[in-house]
Amino acid sequence: MTNKKAPKNHSEKVLAVTDLKTSFFTKKGVVRAVDGVNFTVDRGEIVGLVGESGCGKSITSLSIMRLVPQPAGKIVAGEVLFKGEDLLQKSDEEMRRLRGDRISMIMQDPMVSMNQLLTVGYQLGEVFKYHHPGNGGSLRERCVRLLEKVKVPSPERRLDDYPFQFSGGMCQRVLIGMGIANNPDLLIADEPTTALDVTIQAQILKLMKDIQRDSGTSIILITHDLAVVAQICTRVLVMYAGRIVEQAPVLTFYKNPSHPYSVSLIRSVPVLGHRADRLFSIGGQPPNLSNPPPGCRFAPRCNKVMPICWEKYPPEISIAENHQISCWLYAQD
Amino acid sequence: MLYIGGQRKKNGQPTDKRGRVRPPYFGLFCLALFFFVVIFAELIAPFDPYEGNLQNTTLPPCWQEDGTTEHLLGTDMLGRDVLSRLIHGSRISFLISVGCIGFYGTIGIIVGLISGFRGGRTDMFIMRLADFWMSLPAIIVLFILASVHGPSAQTIILTFGIMGWPNWARIVRGETLSLKERDFVRLARVAGCGNLRIMFSHILPNVINTIIILATIEMGGIIVLTATMSFLGLGTQPPSCDWGLMLAEGRQYITYAWWLVTFPGVAIVIAVLGFNLTGDWIRELLDPKQKLQ
Amino acid sequence: MQGFILKRIAIALLTIFIVLTVVFFAFRLGGADPVAIMLPPNATPRNAKVLTEKFGLDKPLHLQYRGFVENVVLHGDFGMSFRYSEPALNILLQRVPATVQLGLVAFILALVVGLPIGIISAVKRDSLIDRFGRTLALAGMSLPTFWVGVMLILFLGVTLRWLPIAGRGTPLHYIMPAFCMSLYPIALFTRLSRSAMLDALKSEYVLMARIKGVPEIYVILLHAFKNASITVVTVVFGVFGALILGSVVVETIFSWPGIGRLVMESFFSRDYPVVQVFVMFVTFVVVTLNLIVDILYAYIDPRIRYQ
Numbered sequence: 001m002t003n004k005k006a007p008k009n010h011s012e013k014v015l016a017v018t019d020l021k022t023s024f025f026t027k028k029g030v031v032r033a034v035d036g037v038n039f040t041v042d043r044g045e046i047v048g049l050v051g052e053s054g055c056g057k058s059i060t061s062l063s064i065m066r067l068v069p070q071p072a073g074k075i076v077a078g079e080v081l082f083k084g085e086d087l088l089q090k091s092d093e094e095m096r097r098l099r100g101d102r103i104s105m106i107m108q109d110p111m112v113s114m115n116q117l118l119t120v121g122y123q124l125g126e127v128f129k130y131h132h133p134g135n136g137g138s139l140r141e142r143c144v145r146l147l148e149k150v151k152v153p154s155p156e157r158r159l160d161d162y163p164f165q166f167s168g169g170m171c172q173r174v175l176i177g178m179g180i181a182n183n184p185d186l187l188i189a190d191e192p193t194t195a196l197d198v199t200i201q202a203q204i205l206k207l208m209k210d211i212q213r214d215s216g217t218s219i220i221l222i223t224h225d226l227a228v229v230a231q232i233c234t235r236v237l238v239m240y241a242g243r244i245v246e247q248a249p250v251l252t253f254y255k256n257p258s259h260p261y262s263v264s265l266i267r268s269v270p271v272l273g274h275r276a277d278r279l280f281s282i283g284g285q286p287p288n289l290s291n292p293p294p295g296c297r298f299a300p301r302c303n304k305v306m307p308i309c310w311e312k313y314p315p316e317i318s319i320a321e322n323h324q325i326s327c328w329l330y331a332q333d
Numbered sequence: 334m335l336y337i338g339g340q341r342k343k344n345g346q347p348t349d350k351r352g353r354v355r356p357p358y359f360g361l362f363c364l365a366l367f368f369f370v371v372i373f374a375e376l377i378a379p380f381d382p383y384e385g386n387l388q389n390t391t392l393p394p395c396w397q398e399d400g401t402t403e404h405l406l407g408t409d410m411l412g413r414d415v416l417s418r419l420i421h422g423s424r425i426s427f428l429i430s431v432g433c434i435g436f437y438g439t440i441g442i443i444v445g446l447i448s449g450f451r452g453g454r455t456d457m458f459i460m461r462l463a464d465f466w467m468s469l470p471a472i473i474v475l476f477i478l479a480s481v482h483g484p485s486a487q488t489i490i491l492t493f494g495i496m497g498w499p500n501w502a503r504i505v506r507g508e509t510l511s512l513k514e515r516d517f518v519r520l521a522r523v524a525g526c527g528n529l530r531i532m533f534s535h536i537l538p539n540v541i542n543t544i545i546i547l548a549t550i551e552m553g554g555i556i557v558l559t560a561t562m563s564f565l566g567l568g569t570q571p572p573s574c575d576w577g578l579m580l581a582e583g584r585q586y587i588t589y590a591w592w593l594v595t596f597p598g599v600a601i602v603i604a605v606l607g608f609n610l611t612g613d614w615i616r617e618l619l620d621p622k623q624k625l626q
Numbered sequence: 627m628q629g630f631i632l633k634r635i636a637i638a639l640l641t642i643f644i645v646l647t648v649v650f651f652a653f654r655l656g657g658a659d660p661v662a663i664m665l666p667p668n669a670t671p672r673n674a675k676v677l678t679e680k681f682g683l684d685k686p687l688h689l690q691y692r693g694f695v696e697n698v699v700l701h702g703d704f705g706m707s708f709r710y711s712e713p714a715l716n717i718l719l720q721r722v723p724a725t726v727q728l729g730l731v732a733f734i735l736a737l738v739v740g741l742p743i744g745i746i747s748a749v750k751r752d753s754l755i756d757r758f759g760r761t762l763a764l765a766g767m768s769l770p771t772f773w774v775g776v777m778l779i780l781f782l783g784v785t786l787r788w789l790p791i792a793g794r795g796t797p798l799h800y801i802m803p804a805f806c807m808s809l810y811p812i813a814l815f816t817r818l819s820r821s822a823m824l825d826a827l828k829s830e831y832v833l834m835a836r837i838k839g840v841p842e843i844y845v846i847l848l849h850a851f852k853n854a855s856i857t858v859v860t861v862v863f864g865v866f867g868a869l870i871l872g873s874v875v876v877e878t879i880f881s882w883p884g885i886g887r888l889v890m891e892s893f894f895s896r897d898y899p900v901v902q903v904f905v906m907f908v909t910f911v912v913v914t915l916n917l918i919v920d921i922l923y924a925y926i927d928p929r930i931r932y933q
Contacts, residue, residue, distance in 0.1 A: 067836055069828075071751065092842075100839030107830065107837075115831040117852050117927060127838045162928050178838060465641065468916050470867040472874065473645075473905040476893065477652045480901055557770045561875060564772045565890060577772070584776060584879075588784055595780070598773030605768045 012083070014185050014218045015041040015064070020078035022056075022063045029290040033059045035242035037078075038316070041186065046212055046219045048233035048250070050226065050265065054286060056242040057222045061188045065105055066095050083185065101131040104179040108191040110171035114163035120174055121159030127181045142181075150177040150207060169200035176207060183215050190222045205232050226269050230254065235322070238262050241287050241297035244316075248323040258319060259327050260302045296328065304329060360610025367604045370423045378417035379403075382574045385412035391590045407592045409583065415592060418574040419600050425575045426604065429486050429568075430555040434548055436494035441501025442544065446532045448502065449509025460506070463499035471496040479567045486575075489559055489568045501547060508540045546616045553608035560601055576601050630930075634920050638913045645909045649902055650694050654687070704906065705899040709892065714899035718885055718907060724794060725877065725884030729869050731800055732807035736865065739808070740815025741858070747816070748823035749846055759816050766813025771872055775806040775879040792881035803880045807872040811865045818861045822854035829853070856927055862919055870908060 022034040034056045041047050049057050062068050063075050066087060080087040082103065087095065107113050115123060124146060125139040136142060140159065147155030150173040163171060172192060179187050189208065193201040209232045212219055221233055229236055229250065236253040238246040238261060246259040257263045264282045284301035287293055295310040296302070302309065306328055314328045370377065385408070392408040393400040394415075400407060406415040448459040475492045482488050512518060513536070521531050560577030562568040569575040571582070576597040583593025683690070697703040707714045743759040750756060782802060783791035790799050826832060827850050835845045870886075877886035885904060892900035924930045 065837065067833060096836075096839050096841065098839070099837055105837045107834065109830065112830040113834040115835070115849050115853070116929060118848075126835070126840050130839055130841060164929055175834075178834075465637070468863060468912060469641075469645070470870050470908060470912060472867075472871050473908050476889065476901055476905055477649065480893065480898055481652050481655075553768065557768075560770055561772055561871070564770075565874065565878065566894065577770075580773065580776065587776065587780060591780055594773075594776045598770065598777065601770055601773065602768055605770075606764075609764065609768055 012043055013040045013081070014043050014045075014083060015220075016079075016081040017060075017064070018079040018081070020060065020063055020075070020080060022059055022068055022073060022075045024072045025074065026072055026290075031290045032242055032292060033073075033289060034063060035289070035292065037239075037242075037244055039237050039244055039247060041218050041220060043185075043218055044212060044216045045235060046209070046221060046233045048229035048236045049220055049222045049239060050224060050229055050236060051239035052224055052286065054289075055239045056289075057239050058190055060239070061105065061190055061220065061222060064188065065099060065103065066090075067099075097131070100127050100178075100184075101182045102184050103186045103188070104182075104184040105188040105190065106172075106175050106179045106192050109195045110168055110175050111163065111195075113175055114171060116163055119160055119162055120166065123163075124159070124174065124178060124181070127178050131182055146177045146181055147174070149180075150174070151203075152177070168196055169203070172196060172200075172204055173207070176204070176211075180211050180215070180217065184217055186218050186220070187211070188220045188222070191224070192221075193228060194223070194225070201228070202231075208232060226265060238265070241292065242289055243297070243326065245298070245327065246323075246325045248320075252320065252323055258323070258325050258330065259298075260304050260329070261298050264301075296326075357610040357614050360607055360614065363603045363607030364611050365607075367423060367427075367607050370420050371427045374420050374424050378414075378420040379405075380414035380417040382413060382418040382421040383572055385409070387412050391586060391593075393590070394592050406596050407590075409579070409593055410586060410590075413574075415579075415596055418579060419576070419596060422574040422576045422579065422597070422600065423604065425486075425569065425573060426556050426560065426601075429489060429559050429575075430552055432486075432490045433493035433497065433555050433559065434551060436490055437497030438501055438544070438548065440494065441498035442505050442537070442540070444498060444502040445505025445507075446509055446536065446540075449506035450513060450528065450532055450536070452510070452513075456506070460503065463502050466496070467499045469496070475562065475567055484567045484570065486563075486569045486573075489562050492562075493555070493558075501544075504543060504547065505540055508543055509536055512536050512539055542619050546612070546619055549608060549615050550612035553605040553612065556601065556605050556608070630924060631921065634917055638917050641913050642906075642909055646695065646698065646906060647691075649905055650691055653898055653902060654690065698906075704903045707892070707897050707900050709895055709897040709900070714903040717900055718888065718903045721883060721885045721888050722907075724882060725873050725886060728794075728800065728803055728807065728876070728882060728884060729873055731804040732872065733811065733865065733869060735804055735808040736811035736815055740812040741819050744816045744819025745823050745846070745851060745854075747820045748827060759820065763813040763816045766809040766811075766816075769809065771806050771810060772875045772879060774809060775802070775876055778802045778806065779879070794882055799880075803876045803882055806879075807869060807876050810868045810872065814861050814864050814868070815858070819854065819858050822857040823850055825857075826850035826854045852926070856923065859919055859922060859926070862915070866912065866915055 017037055017039050020034055020037045021032065024031040024033055037056075037060055039047075049060070051057050059068065059073070062073075063078075064080055064082075064087065066075070068075060075088060078088065082098070087098075090098075114120070121140070121143055124143045128135075128139055128142050133139075137145075143159055144155045147158065152158060152170055152173050158166075163174075166174065172195075176192070179189075192208070193204050196204065205228065208219060208221070211217055221228070223229060233250050235247070235249050237244050238259060240261050246253075246257070246262050248256075248258075253262065254266070257266050261282075268281060282301055287297050287300070293299070293310075295308075295312055296305075296314055299305050299309040308328050314326045314331055316324050316326045317331055318324050319330050389404070389408050390410055390412045392404050394407045395402045395405050404414050404416070406419070408414055409418070444459060444463075448456045471492060474496050475488070478488050478492055478495075482491070509532075518531060518535055521535050526535070559568060560575070560580075563573075563575045563577035564581045565577075566581065569578050571578065579597040580594050583590065583597070586593055685693075697705075702715060704714045706712065707717050710717055743755060743762065746753075747756040747759040778789075779791045779802070782789045789802055790796070791802075793799060823846075827846075829850075831853075832845060832850050835849045836842075840849070873884060873886035874890060875886070876882065877884045878890050881887065885907070889901055889904040892898075892904070
């Protein structure tokens with residue numbers, strides 16, 4: 001295992017999210033996809049954001065970028081401080097200038113994220129063209145260097161190819177290239193390895209670790225795969241039904257998972273060499289986000305549920321240094 | 334047959350507060366009016382549409398000077414009551430249009446079912462044929478048929494029958510393809526049902542929704558097209574009171590009998606709006622996943 | 627790419643040939659006896675016989691067919707017009723420019739009005755332009771071309787006398803006919819570009835472009851529209867078919883001296899060679915259009931080229 005300690009030379013917070021709420025206004029009601037999310041990201045950290053499908057992880061990242069799908073989606077409350085400035089107050093043009101330059105994102109399926117009618121070189125060049133044109137050589141040279149950085153072979157030739165001529169793994173590297181081109185302060189990676197095979201997965205993760213080490217870029221890694229988290233993250237945020245239920249440094253999380261949901265998640269990962277008669281899975285379904293219950297949202301599926309869990313939502317408290325949790329098991333009433 | 338083309342998304346619809354699509358009241362009214370007139374034509378038409386009183390030719394509508402309340406919308410060049418002709422004309426429009434859709438629709442459904450069901454080479458061949466067929470403009474077939482067979486209502490129906498099936502065939506084939514793999518079809522096979530039976534008793538009923546939407550949407554366009562063909566003289570012949578024909582006959586008198594060309598057009602527009610607006614709404618209701626064009 | 631084009635050309639030629647054959651057999655067997663049409667009422671059977679032999683109409687059918695095809699393919703000879711006693715093809719070609727001019731104006735009008743409205747409709751949903759666009763599309767699909775034409779003549783031509791109602795000569799003559807012809811195509815363009823753009827704007831690659839910080843105008847035009855244009859190109863067939871029918875209708879109403887009016891006149895005076903030529907001409911143009919569109923596809927969408 002590599003060194004997991006995040007460099008603490010600048011302990012400024014790159015990102016500080018406070019009480020973020022994003023809802024979708026649909027035919028069937030208002031869906032509160034992100035319902036009060038609080039977390040921070042330090043410089044140079046790799047933070048893992050885990051949770052099952054539909055818990056709101058992707059919407060959280062889109063909210064930070066201010067690219068929530070419209071017209072149904074809308075950020076209804078909260079504060080997103082990026083290097084001290086609230087992104088939710090910025091104008092569209094100011095946000096556009098930040099995107100691709102200081103904050104960047106990589107998405108899950110590389111094949112659909114690329115425009116099949118434009119060359120890879122052109123799409124790569126866009127990220128330079130609209131932010132720092134004329135810095136450090138011609139567009140083409142900079143693209144070639146970028147492809148070299150993400151280890152795409154024969155970069156010169158491949159710039160003129162179209163995305164459908166690339167394999168999934170190569171495409172993802174190109175997208176990562178787009179993400180890091182301008183050395184952003186924050187990179188959000190939304191399930192970057194889910195659509196790829198396991199062998200490629202390892203390469204991509206290593207690439208991301210190298211990026212963090214070389215340029216000090218902070219990374220938010222969104223995933224539902226705990227193995228991925230274990231490999232490169234320094235801190236873990238567990239999200240459930242639109243809220244964060246536990247936050248801890250990664251070693252602490254694996255040694256001492258405290259929230260019942262986190263415990264179930266870890267237990268769900270089958271362990272090699274350990275025979276079991278059936279795979280563990282958490283019974284039940286996540287709650288309906290258009291009509292969330294008043295108490296803890298995990299209550300129906302929790303094996304340690306108590307009466308108070310059904311009545312009131314547990315407050316977030318610290319049970320150790322850097323370890324926060326929202327669960328009545330730990331809150332002193 | 335109207336190749337509106339592409340995928341149409343929902344978003345052209347007015348919605349109520351909860352985001353559900355509100356029924357098109359005006360469209361439904363027009364449609365209801367149209368059907369009412371079609372069904373009760375004999376009862377509501379004040380005069381016989383084919384008998385003209387030569388003493389009373391080209392009378393203006395009742396609100397103009399020289400008009401009478403007997404002939405609310407005036408009379409034409411042979412003294413026939415315009416309103417009565419319009420009313421009976423609705424029936425003609427309706428019958429011809431239904432004839433067209435019935436003809437090409439049936440062919441399209443059968444071809445689509447066969448193509449989707451059999452798959453493989455048959456399917457590919459039929460789809461290629463359909464593509465090719467769709468690219469030819471219907472008007473040339475109309476001219477050929479009209480030259481050979483003489484212009485008439487049957488000629489129009491025949492033309493549509495020949496040219497209009499590919500679109501329906503393609504859509505029905507698509508549905509058949511996806512339905513073919515469903516369990517209930519597999520069960521039917523296991524139970525020993527022959528191909529024909531599966532196609533018509535099992536798959537077809539599930540395609541009905543799509544067919545209803547298609548028919549409603551296309552009906553408006555067919556009405557316009559058949560009226561156009563009659564207007565040109567290639568379709569229904571005098572003394573029929575087809576709306577397109579009425580307009581053609583009235584053209585000569587346009588300088589002093591404006592009502593002869595105005596009201597038939599208004600009738601067409603009302604009928605077509607009824608079908609178009611209602612068709613869009615029905616598509617909303619029955620096809621939320623926008624599987625159709 | 628070469629093979630692609632050659633294959634398409636082969637299909638095009640086959641199509642033309644098939645239609646030619648159908649036309650021949652339909653007219654020859656359809657019972658319209660050309661000799662009877664051409665002869666004056668007081669002709670004798672002997673006159674009939676002379677004419678029949680002259681046009682080779684007494685030969686066996688397959689020989690007639692071969693003669694017909696040879697004439698068409700080798701000499702471009704579709705026979706003589708009964709009415710004008712000149713080669714039918716010439717009569718048609720003389721009037722083609724008039725139709726093309728009107729059709730082109732209508733097409734450009736439809737494109738220039740329909741596409742932008744469709745795009746803006748998609749980008750700014752439920753805005754004034756969107757609502758206007760949807761109304762326009764509904765009007766184009768619900769108002770019959772021939773009625774609009776006659777109504778325009780009634781108002782602008784007869785009542786107000788602002789515009790000329792017949793013939794062709796000044797730019798003013800174009801206004802009403804071109805407007806009429808363009809209504810339905812405008813509806814097609816508006817609807818299709820709107821829906822294609824809506825689809826494109828929801829896609830992942832558009833999201834990606836925004837993530838990169840590409841200015842919105844380029845996101846719309848370069849990323850979204852480029853992909854939407856593939857779908858929009860498919861509607862060109864529908865538009866073209868509409869323009870053909872539109873030509874026939876509009877030229878009749880406005881007495882425009884084009885092939886639309888020609889074919890109607892020829893049909894009613896039973897001048898069938900001209901009707902035949904019209905059918906073949908339209909087929910030829912449609913087939914060529916198909917070919918061009920296919921090649922255009924390959925140009926826009928590199929995936930097709932690389933197959």
